[in-house]
Amino acid sequence: MHKKILICCGTGCLANGSQAVVDEFISASLGMEVDILPDVKKVGCNGFCENGPIVTILPDHITYYKVHPKDVEDILGSLNGEPVERLLYKDDAGKPVLSREENPFYASQLKIALRNTGMIDPGNIDDYIGTGGYEALRKALSYHRKEVIKEIEISGLRGRGGAGFPTGKKWRSCFEVPGETKYMLCNGDEGDPGAFMDRSILEGDPHSVLEGLIIGAYAIGASQGYFYIRDEYGLALAHVQKALEEARARGYLGHNILNSGFSFDCEIVRGGGAFVCGESSALMASIEGKVGEPRVKYIRSVEKGLFEKPTVLNNVETLANVPYIIFHGGTEYAKLGTDGSKGTKVFSLVGKVNRTGLVEVPMGITLRDLVFQIGGGISENRKFKAVQTGGPSGGCIPEKLMDLEIDFDSLKDNGSMMGSGGIIVMDESTCMVELARYYVNFLAGESCGKCTPCREGLRCMLEILTRICEGNGEPSDLDLLEELSYTASLASLCELGRTAANPVMSTIKYFKDEYIEHIDNKRCPAGACKSLILYEIAKEKCRGCSLCAKNCPVNAIKGELKKTYEIDQDVCIKCGTCLSKCPFDAITVL
Template structure:
């Protein structure tokens, strides 16, 4: 989408992934060790230096180290591997096979991450710079076309033309609602009131979601540039970035980015000499899930309790401090510079008729290649899970994929060929959400999944409206009874009727979408609910009150793996002979069934 400066052939860069996931696995020590090893070393043919970057996406294989322009990628790198990398690869030019990416299916080794199935089907737009630049260095962003879109907008386009370009691109909000971004900007710009405000919603609260976090950590300037362009388009003088308090690295990188943007003349008074004055402040959220809803977020910024209000008047007319306000999420802002720089037609050529561009997903759960992916809208769930994601772990059977976070739904195997876009997922009883994809195998109890999400939402409800405060708690009570084997057939009708009432009567999107996990699982997996109620059995072996494990003697080869991993010593048997489970000792933890390679352990 953007023409980037080519790597200097007279320099070699060692890019170390220092996103949160890789840092947790020791990449900080890898980076520091590399810096020490490279300092003052004159044995290299070209100048060689290390950079700490944001998330590369393939979290399952981290910490990742990329050597450029050689285009070599090493996986699971630890500090003790640095000396070998320096001696064998940087000096001798030899590959270290044990550190190369190995495809879990074909067992083939790859020199470059770009050649793997995980990356080949991706199309990076919002993530275009992440993993390639040091987020703490503004010059890295500038070298890849950073702030060119801002300069183009304020020096060659009118505010109306900027808004029209965003409208023509078809960009829809990536935070979950999917509202056309250009319409929101146009509505705000058309009001008579001043001042106007711009807000970035970085309150990413969905379990398993880390898309916005990775963008803020790995490419904060692209978010700032999007905000400044919008400020020019709508006539705003102040902006806020609302970030979850847990996102410490994201906040630190944002602080550095804001400081350097001010120093370079991209923030502050008379930006680029064009008369635009605009600045940005960071607000740290307290971790309330409801503050992902834009009006609750506004209340939080104002110092009030994070409660939503009924949007019969939209924030574009009466938002922050009762003034016109535009709110978009992190990923939405990251797309704006690309649209202005490359043009709306280029952006709109990607995706589907109703969902333009790409979408970033955090692909997690029982999938082989967990990580951060970006694909064109319209890519099927099957492509994402089985081609990019590498299929299901341990060769187990796919059961469902949960999309849209707690407010989304569970999609069954028969719908794997659905194209992923806003409208199709909604029609299937789920939603795009902010982009979490949680893959589940046959060891997942769908009833327990619904129970988990409803329990989460009941705890996160602000309590302002009765349908959400009381209704979601009642849904939780019914689901708890079913998981404990105390459910009744009429409970299913009650779940459905209550869910539909909550959808219609709740004040905000949290309450109105809270029943989605219940309704989607009832629709696609009703037989599993009936197994719990009528047969007092959990087919997945998760609900302990409804589970009893046994070993199929025809499938058991006596390897002893289940016996060795049983924490209760409930399994006995001789080597190469069928084993048995002592039910009186079994604590139903599921370790045996999780560790059996031959699927010999069953649920009665």
């Protein structure tokens, strides 16, 4: 039986050496004495990046993890025999699992936006067509434009870029605006720290996004489109460019698409890395060659957007869902999710969790299932503390809300937001005051500075939070933080400023006791704020092994071998190296 060998070549696996694995498979398989050589294929991100490089054998559906070139010979030798057990993933009970479907990380997932990612060669249009690619476009072109929009409305698809605006409503609004020139844009900027959803889709299945963009352009009557992709996404840029060239050559893009009389073409614009350019009007200004800063939206972009023409902007994940909806029907898609949030959502699950990576699940999954079932619980057997959702402008959800169903409305009602889909898991070692300070610092640096509430409000909040973390906070600081947060959320020009206070307000709401400890007792309960902690060596636990002293970067630890060591507090820089190196838990944080 002919075998296919799929090797993950997403950014994560490439960083772990998957290209060398590909080269070894090709050279080794050429030397095999068989009638039919295995088909070696480079595919996109499998999602389970921490265990890469990942290799899947079809049609056996055997998946190997952490594969290196030295393992290739054993894998090839096992193609018609027993699998290589040492390379299989072990489930929570320590039992080796063969397929991805048996892997607890994948078992609860349902892939729509990621349906082809990790299964097809993103650089080969025939692979995409072989999965039914561009059949949705063919079907859409047989419909009236209003019928295409109606299917999207029936599906209940909401924008996956953050705000969750109904996609069908946006398309219809633009369709109804008169004018011959309209634009269809794809937002691939994705500036949230820890987020890599859109990047992985563009790298692993660019044609699905392109097909969605073309369908959207047909629906609103646009003839020109743009992919706005951040310049750091080199692999995504290369794959999208190749997809554009292949689609033009096959008649799916350009003049008179599939002999339908509809013409549409698009090009790539590289973003310079400004976080604010994820905002729609700032993104459009950047495409126009202007400074990327937002404008007041008393006139919506669907009426006057790019080059002052009617414009629709959807993000990568939103567009990846469109071909599936048109092909299967809006009613089928609407069966998934919750009443107000239909379909699935792609999340990047990162932080203090045992299994990190890219996951796609139905809307309505609980935070508990996401963290403990898919993520496998908290790493190092520590205690769960909170999850931060929605990127830098999102909020923190505490343990008491772990059974919250994740959708656009439930997160907003509890002081957070969906954002692009970042989920950062935190344990008891995370200081919530420092976390708020970190995100406000990021947002203050990314503010375009156009409006005062954001520009000055964020700087003032950062000064206050820094003061609290350094032990110089005052009780009145909490009231001032709340006042500044309210002003920024009410009066800022764009969503960056209006949502920037979420990390502050949610941490004050759910973890106010930590703020009070910092202010009143000059103590950081999590042991994270350097100005408020001391490292000491417990004499009854110290064995005199000298590991702490040998690894201290400033020689702050003194003592004799096999005797108790001590830390010179005047020299200690509180880096925590001794804590991580001590094998006897003799280092305490005060």
